[in-house]
Amino acid sequence: MPFCNSATMEMHLAEISQAVAQGAHAVLLMDQAGWHSSAKLDVPDNITIVLFPSRSPELNPVENVWQFMRDNWLSNRVFTCHDDIVDHCCEAWNKLVDRPWTIMSIGMRDWAYRS
DSSP states (O other), X not given: OOOOSHHHXXXXXXXXXXXXXXXXXXXXXXXXXXXXXXXXXXXXXXXXXXXXXXXXXXXXXXXXXXXXXXIIIISSOOOSSHHHHHHHHHHHHHHHHTOHHHHHHXXXXXXXXXX
């Protein structure tokens, strides 16, 4: 999607809703981005959104994805222009996408699997 806003979030939720098995219910954990928590957001009946507490990046695994990309492909550089930044970010993202096991290991949370 070209934008992060409530309209695109609703389209995303509609896609997720269609993938939820009949009779099941999805719970989505999200940060408190405005488009995740807007009162105007139309959330399908088979989805519940649970928002992370404010200022708690340790609960959001995607924060570690960005850190991994910075540590491995995006830091210690001088970018020549906006397009150069976008190109390097796209290249880093594509490298990461080619490594699904890396993504899984970055996103794991030991506390989520404790008994």
